[in-house]
Amino acid sequence: MQLKRVVVTGLGALTPIGNSTQEYWEGLINGKSGSAPISKFDASNFKTQFACEVKGFDPKDHFDRRDARRMDLFSQYAMVVADEAVKNANLLDNDDIDIGRVGVIWGSGIGGIQTFQDEVQGFYRNDGNPRFNPFFIPKMIADIAAGNISIKYGFRGPNYSTVSACASATNALIDAFNLIRLGKADVIVSGGSEAAVNESGVGGFNALQALSTRNDSPETASRPFDKDRDGFVLGEGAGAIILEEYEHAVARGATIYAEIAGGGLSADAHHLTAPHPEGLGATSVMENALNDFSDIKKEDIDYVNVHGTSTPLGDVAEVKAIKKVFGDHAYKMNISSTKSMTGHLLGAAGAIEAIASIMAVKENIVPPTINHFTDDEEIDDKLNLTFNKAEEREVKAALSNTFGFGGHNASVIFRKFVK
Incomplete structure (x- = not known):
């Protein structure tokens, strides 16, 4: 069986440094930090008092009151970016598209954690009287974002969610890629969303000692590869990518951003939260x-x-x-961590980082790793880690890595589209 080619025809982003794909990309190449003191709750008693929150998001700008109350914030984020991506791909402007072959595969590591927190707190405030919201379960479950997107547009193709901690969105992209190249669908809306900047999210990651506690300088707290790094910065938001079978995209005159040229999966099989110290799973993926x-x-x-x-x-x-993996070629590549700007979006990280990779291929610009101050002797300083400033260069292909608690690893490759 000859596998079909799969291309990217639409993008949508809602991030701590921009509320659209274009705003996000401009934030990346300008080295913008999205980290600031937490505004969603009083964090004064927490070890970490800052995060990379989405700014200026008001559900009333996107949903009527009834619909907004029936969706957790992670689903709202998913709906907003899916709408941007669907419109960007002009999927709604073509009556020849078979919606029975348009699917939705979505990733989220935690799902509706705000809803879960609110309902459990309400139970105890009510002296144990079980007055739960009838939408408690439908708002909380991680698969509901994919369901909501499918229902809105009537897409009746493959529809489900992937949950693999911080690798969730990349797993979703790879699943979508495989289904399309096997001929099981023509188009799939894929990506991920997360909204875990709340007491439970921050408190839980603080208990794991996973978060930076640099409360005196939140904008510089995310310091990948810096000797003084002290943990990640929690982020939130969403990213959506429209994947489409090549001939289907060409037939309808779609704009093609890039082509997917490979996806890999592996496991560390080592520890619940720590990576293998020699990067064995990362090497394999x-x-x-x-x-x-x-x-x-x-x-x-x-x-x-x-x-x-x-x-x-x-x-x-x-x-x-x-x-x-790359040997001598490692010194010829650019490497960067966009989490230095966006923080860590957990299950949505793979989606917005895939978008960063796609845009790097399209625009021939590599986003920087900001907040580098001190070299770490354990990290080879001859590698080009693109510190502090974006770099223009030809980017024929880009590889994006995401690794999750539990040892889940996923990598996806995007390359320039050539007919």
């Missing part, structure tokens, strides 16, 4: 992505958008894996 297409070689990769969370162990392990 990049090799699997590179081996997915016979005409993609490691020398074709010009940019790696790393997982790069700004944790002491994770950054070192990922660099070791990159050097092992």
Whole structure:
């Protein structure tokens, strides 16, 4: 069976540094930090008092009151970016599209954590009287974002959610890619969303000692590869990518941003939260992505958008894996962590970082790793980690890594589209 080509025809983004794809991209290439003191709740008693929140988002700008009350914030974010991507791809302007072959595959690591928190707190405020909202479960479950998108547009193709912690959105993209190239769908709306900047999210990650506590300088707290990094910065938001079978896209005259040229999956099989210290799972997942297409070689990769969370162990392990996979070519690539600007969007990270990779391929600009002040002797300073300033260069292909608690690893490759 000959596999079909899969291309990107639409994008949507809602991030801590921009509320549309264009705003997000401009924030990236200008090295904008999205980290600031938390505004969603009183964090004064928490070890971490800052996060990368979405700014200026009002549900009333996008939904009527009834619909907004029936969706957790993570679903609202998903609906907004899906709408941008669907319109960007002109999916609604073509009556020839078979909506039975348009699917939605969506990722979220935590789902409706705000809804869960609110309902459980309400139960105890009511002295144990079980007066739960009838929409408690439909708002909370992680698959509901995919369901809401499908219902809004009437898309009746494959529809489900992937949950693999911080690899969730990349898993969703790879699943969508595989279904299309196998001929199971023509178009899939894919991506991820997360809205975990609340007491439970911050408190839980603080208990794991995973978050930066640099409360005196939140805008510089996310410091991937810096010697003084002390944990990741929690982020929120969403990203949507329209994946489409190549001939289907050409037939309807769609704009093509890039082509997917491989997806890889692996497991660390090592620890609940820590990466393998030698990056064994990270090595495997990049090799699997590179081996997915016979005409993609490691020398074709010009940019790696790393997982790069700004944790002491994770950054070192990922660099070791990159050097092992790419050898001498590692020194010819640009490498950067856009989490230095957006923070860590957990299950949505893979979606917005895929968009960063796609735009790097399209625009031939590599976004920077900001907040680098001090070299770490454990990280090879001959690698081009694109510190503090975006760099213009030809980007023929980009690889994006996402790794999740539980040892889940996913990598996806985008390359310039050539007919």
